[in-house]
Amino acid sequence: MKSNTNNSRSVNSTVGGAKRPPRIPIGHWLGVLPFFVFSGMFLIAPTLVLAYRSLEGPEGGLTLDNYRQLASDTVMNSYGMSIKISLTTAILGGLIGFVIAWVVSMGGLPPRFRLITTTFSGVAANFAGVPLATAYVFTLGRVGLVTALFKMFGVNLYKTGFSLYSFFGLTLVYLYFQIPLMVLTILPALDGLKREWREAAENLGATQIQYWRYVALPVLTPSILGTMILLFGNSFGAHATAYALTGGLFDLATLLIGRQISGDVLHNPGLGYAVAMGMVFIMAFSIFIYSILQRRSERWLK
């Protein structure tokens, strides 16, 4: 590790010293200019505009009124449900995804299954949105295949209180893209566990449980936690799946924004912008923690 950084530094300094340009030609900035123009126009400026509008009252002038209204029941219910679903799917998806990654990398399955699993995970992690919602309607909706199968065995799912259009149903749907994301992100970390550590632990007389408890898990913890936080953000910002499933009528922060800004009944753009800024804040926080934890885990796993 140490020699590594030394190495790269010496390489950089010799190269920099050999051909340090006397000035930075304008042409060099031209290469990165389109990138900054695009991200400025279509990512940063629109967000700043919303931030500004969220501070604007109905008659103009700066005010915190919109943010005060965040404390209302509708907003709090939506945020609460978004957080509840995101936490649940992050933890469940994280645990199940971790177990699957472990099973295909060191659980004794033929190597071919690892390849199938990673390819399928790539597909499923990007399958979110309308098609995923549709697939679940045909599976567990009121006339879904599994619902019908349950009925054949005398169980009416929708009379037991189950609904696809509820917290439980949405959790089930979201896990379809959360688990694969966990598998894809955590597999490299599992690969980073060095064989020598296990051998050293075994030579010192550690059992498998002790190896995991005192060696592997402590090394993996930042990766696991970091990825779970990534999953949290992934679910928190998800809009299309929930919109397609519930027609936008469920109490979720993303759906509430849509209803407040473009909607018919609730229409209150100022509040919508404040809700949106709250979301950006929560997302920024989770991505920030994720990158810190990711950096920590790189200390061991590289």
Added chain:
Amino acid sequence: MTTTPVSPAIATNKRPVTTQRLGSWLIYLVVSLYFLIPLAATFYWSLRGKKDVLSFEAYRKLFADTSFLPAFSQSIINAIATIFLCLLIVVPTAYWVTLRLPKLRPVVEFITLLPFVIPAVVLVFGIIRLYSAPPLLFTATYNSSRVVLICVYVCLSFPYMFRSVDNGLRAIDVRTLTEAAQSLGANWVTILFRVIFPNLRVALLSGALLTFAIVIGELTIALYMAQHTLGPYMSDLTRSKVYEPSAMAIVAFAITWAAMGIIDFVGRGASRQAQKTEAE
């Protein structure tokens, strides 16, 4: 382990390994069912388009729908435009940041994280707010809105494209290649298009296909910008038709699968080739 004589300790050690393997299979099977059942159920429904017999009627009806092909082709064109624009922007940026302006790397990496921080539903209202009124009236007509939509997609693809290209650049020796080309008298455009691009083929292809998979069925931004692309079309379909949505979901799944499959296939071919050249 294999050379040591069989001792009781090893014999007892062996049993947990088999139960462990059995446990692995069991877990894998259960989770596989969770992932396969929705696909199987959807596929089953998609074959039920005709009464009492299994048929591809739902698919035929879907493709015969007068608004399906326009929406589909519009999404494909949007995706291709996004990919080309994104490549044209990201490759020079990643290249310059690697070679000429390493100080800018943290800034560029930060910006490529933004699409994860700003949810699509938030971003689209910012876009509408900013560009649907003078002085920046960019969304006056359907086609100008479409250009804005593509530009937003380009920004949303930055994280995937930048990471692919950056990984690709790390795998080749950019500096040597550039200096070799320069000493042969090539200018920057020649270097980019005839040296860097061809060497990044695999990285560019995976970034492009990932972008394709994400853009092709995108709903949120297209919906609020009132674009008649595949995402809003699919969303309407689920509300108006019975069997076609299932056929549509299967088609969408097949497209995603094809994109990801090609990425895997090409990526594996490349790493095998790399091992080969390394061995030589």
